[in-house]
Amino acid sequence: MESLFDIFTRSYALSPEKDAEFFSYVGYLYCTDEVQSMRAYPQHSDANRLDHIRAVTYMSYVLSKRLSLDVKAASRGALLHDLVYYDWHDADFSHRPHGFRHPAFAADNAKRLEPGLTKKEIRIILRHMWPLTPLPPSSREGFIVTFSDKYCASMEMQLTKKEKMKARFEARLSEINKNLNNSPEKKNV
Numbered sequence: 001m002e003s004l005f006d007i008f009t010r011s012y013a014l015s016p017e018k019d020a021e022f023f024s025y026v027g028y029l030y031c032t033d034e035v036q037s038m039r040a041y042p043q044h045s046d047a048n049r050l051d052h053i054r055a056v057t058y059m060s061y062v063l064s065k066r067l068s069l070d071v072k073a074a075s076r077g078a079l080l081h082d083l084v085y086y087d088w089h090d091a092d093f094s095h096r097p098h099g100f101r102h103p104a105f106a107a108d109n110a111k112r113l114e115p116g117l118t119k120k121e122i123r124i125i126l127r128h129m130w131p132l133t134p135l136p137p138s139s140r141e142g143f144i145v146t147f148s149d150k151y152c153a154s155m156e157m158q159l160t161k162k163e164k165m166k167a168r169f170e171a172r173l174s175e176i177n178k179n180l181n182n183s184p185e186k187k188n189v
């Protein structure tokens with residue numbers, strides 16, 4: 001069984017060919033200009049927002065699958081949980097309460113991007129900042145996304161601040177890429 005660190009690291013080596021099942025849940029949304037534009041925004045330390053949402057989405061996908069939960073809802077909610085079109089690090093006063101306000105902004109943007117979102121997926125987006133925000137997730141999938149968000153954010157910050165962690169990540173990513181490139185068939189993750 002993969003560790004959380006391996007799942008996080010593997011999210012940096014995803015490809016539509018080798019990870020067809022994962023992309024079957026989120027691929028069409030992931031490839032939209034709106035989601036791809038997240039690359040332009042810094043998120044935690046050196047990670048951009050697209051790196052972050054991809055990591056959270058992949059971890060939510062793997063954990064939901066392991067626990068036989070609603071993989072589609074967890075994956076789609078995770079992919080859209082931080083869909084906001086501004087850099088919350090800017091000195092703009094309206095960005096200061098970002099942690100409290102961005103779930104509603106992301107949910108509104110997600111509904112515009114994908115009008116077919118389910119109530120569960122919208123709640124996952126709206127409640128992913130718990131316990132900072134008062135309402136806890138309302139589903140097991142929501143707890144998975146909330147946990148994955150916190151785990152990935154902490155890893156992103158550690159990779160910038162701790163050289164040993166960054167070296168471990170880069171070594172593991174290199175190993176994962178090597179294994180993926182040497183494997184003729186898709187690995188199950």
